[in-house]
Amino acid sequence: MKGKLTVVGFGPGSKEDMTFRAASAIEEADIVTGYTTYIDILKEFFPGKIYKSTGMMKEVERCRMAVEDAMSGKNVAMVSSGDSGIYGMAGIVYQIADEMGAEIDIETVPGITAASSAASLLGAPLMHDLALISLSDLMTPFDLIMKRVDCAGIGDMVIAFYNPKSKSRTDYLEHAVSVLLKYRSGDTPVGIVRNIGRKDQKITITTMSRIDYAQVDMFCTVVIGNSQTYVSDGRMITPRGYKI
Amino acid sequence: MKGKLTVVGFGPGSKEDMTFRAASAIEEADIVTGYTTYIDILKEFFPGKIYKSTGMMKEVERCRMAVEDAMSGKNVAMVSSGDSGIYGMAGIVYQIADEMGAEIDIETVPGITAASSAASLLGAPLMHDLALISLSDLMTPFDLIMKRVDCAGIGDMVIAFYNPKSKSRTDYLEHAVSVLLKYRSGDTPVGIVRNIGRKDQKITITTMSRIDYAQVDMFCTVVIGNSQTYVSDGRMITPRGYKI
Numbered sequence: 001m002k003g004k005l006t007v008v009g010f011g012p013g014s015k016e017d018m019t020f021r022a023a024s025a026i027e028e029a030d031i032v033t034g035y036t037t038y039i040d041i042l043k044e045f046f047p048g049k050i051y052k053s054t055g056m057m058k059e060v061e062r063c064r065m066a067v068e069d070a071m072s073g074k075n076v077a078m079v080s081s082g083d084s085g086i087y088g089m090a091g092i093v094y095q096i097a098d099e100m101g102a103e104i105d106i107e108t109v110p111g112i113t114a115a116s117s118a119a120s121l122l123g124a125p126l127m128h129d130l131a132l133i134s135l136s137d138l139m140t141p142f143d144l145i146m147k148r149v150d151c152a153g154i155g156d157m158v159i160a161f162y163n164p165k166s167k168s169r170t171d172y173l174e175h176a177v178s179v180l181l182k183y184r185s186g187d188t189p190v191g192i193v194r195n196i197g198r199k200d201q202k203i204t205i206t207t208m209s210r211i212d213y214a215q216v217d218m219f220c221t222v223v224i225g226n227s228q229t230y231v232s233d234g235r236m237i238t239p240r241g242y243k244i
Numbered sequence: 245m246k247g248k249l250t251v252v253g254f255g256p257g258s259k260e261d262m263t264f265r266a267a268s269a270i271e272e273a274d275i276v277t278g279y280t281t282y283i284d285i286l287k288e289f290f291p292g293k294i295y296k297s298t299g300m301m302k303e304v305e306r307c308r309m310a311v312e313d314a315m316s317g318k319n320v321a322m323v324s325s326g327d328s329g330i331y332g333m334a335g336i337v338y339q340i341a342d343e344m345g346a347e348i349d350i351e352t353v354p355g356i357t358a359a360s361s362a363a364s365l366l367g368a369p370l371m372h373d374l375a376l377i378s379l380s381d382l383m384t385p386f387d388l389i390m391k392r393v394d395c396a397g398i399g400d401m402v403i404a405f406y407n408p409k410s411k412s413r414t415d416y417l418e419h420a421v422s423v424l425l426k427y428r429s430g431d432t433p434v435g436i437v438r439n440i441g442r443k444d445q446k447i448t449i450t451t452m453s454r455i456d457y458a459q460v461d462m463f464c465t466v467v468i469g470n471s472q473t474y475v476s477d478g479r480m481i482t483p484r485g486y487k488i
Contacts, residue, residue: 108367
């Protein structure tokens with residue numbers, strides 16, 4: 001029997017924010033593979049499945065394991081939070097299956113990406129053209145990241161920052177904001193959502209000049225408004241231009 | 245009783261790609277309000293609800309109606325495809341409720357945005373920093389749109405174009421691609437998905453210099469790769485940089 005590998009994005013973390021397709025893919029899988037933290041979340045929703053997990057930074061190893069299991073004829077669900085196709089595992093799965101010459105069916109199931117779930121909690125900050133930028137320099141040169149920040153600044157695009165801080169590089173968000181201050185007022189609204197969809201979820205709305213960088217960590221998504229974004233009644237709104 | 249208005253993104257169109265939260269919001273609503281085409285889709289999945297629909301370009305009117313219904317104490321679900329928070333109805337709902345002084349509860353339920361669903365069908369094109377740009381100039385000046393395209397070009401960002409063509413302005417995508425050709429090779433992969441998740445869904449993978457503009461219409465989402473994007477086995481992949 002031909003094996004199957006489904007790369008599943010399960011959204012921010014609650015079962016409510018998964019799609020029916022994502023839940024079915026997990027329920028129908030012989031093996032559910034993923035990063036330890038994600039597997040711990042899913043065990044609550046789908047008890048009794050066979051789970052395989054590896055720690056952080058073991059993405060390549062984890063993908064090989066999942067591809068090998070699929071090659072042996074199993075139906076494997078490779079899971080990650082958010083959307084599997086945005087800073088997710090879909091790319092590396094295709095690359096590794098290709099390299100291994102794996103004759104398996106690969107399918108990608110999209111999920112709600114962090115920009116969308118953060119925005120839904122902040123109000124409506126993403127109503128206009130948007131840049132998604134990861135501040136992780138593990139695999140992307142710092143200069144290229146900041147070039148993209150600069151471009152988003154020139155284009156007055158709303159920005160959602162993924163991976164705004166890591167343990168080793170702590171000042172990237174501060175640097176990115178200093179780049180954006182060339183183009184936008186310090187009063188530009190900023191939304192920070194930590195642990196989206198989890199029990200200790202925290203929502204902060206502030207401005208570019210008043211960000212408390214100490215409270216930002218790797219569990220945060222940061223949304224920077226464009227020149228039109230405003231805050232009303234505790235909500236961050238980017239108007240699209242409707243005549244009201 | 246205080247009324248409630250939930251702005252629901254139901255994803256690309258199939259029930260499988262809705263979240264549990266979106267389905268619950270629709271099931272629990274007294275009235276489901278939306279654009280006629282979307283309501284027709286939902287009637288199949290949720291028969292027996294009370295639906296209210298208005299045609300295209302009636303967004304402001306539709307929002308007022310939904311806010312008024314909520315003000316009368318009803319539980320209203322305002323629906324749209326994709327993510328309600330990305331080029332969706334969330335912003336205008338907050339703006340109109342604010343203007344009307346409506347004391348109602350407003351909640352936003354995110355959905356799978358077109359960039360995510362298109363990417364899942366094309367392979368894994370969105371694995372790196374990304375710009376979402378709408379080519380509709382109904383409410384955004386043409387020059388600002390093209391400035392953003394130029395910025396995304398300078399920053400070598402993957403781009404997902406929403407609203408690539410309308411009936412009145414047919415050459416915006418062609419213009420945008422000509423801007424990007426300043427920075428990217430004509431061989432850069434391009435993915436076009438039409439009618440995502442519907443019966444007549446069509447997936448095309450081509451290159452910047454070979455786009456058949458006649459086949460692109462307002463029902464398409466267009467993904468342009470960055471300088472690293474390649475096509476393998478009919479799939480469009482943007483590597484993130486993992487050492488395989």
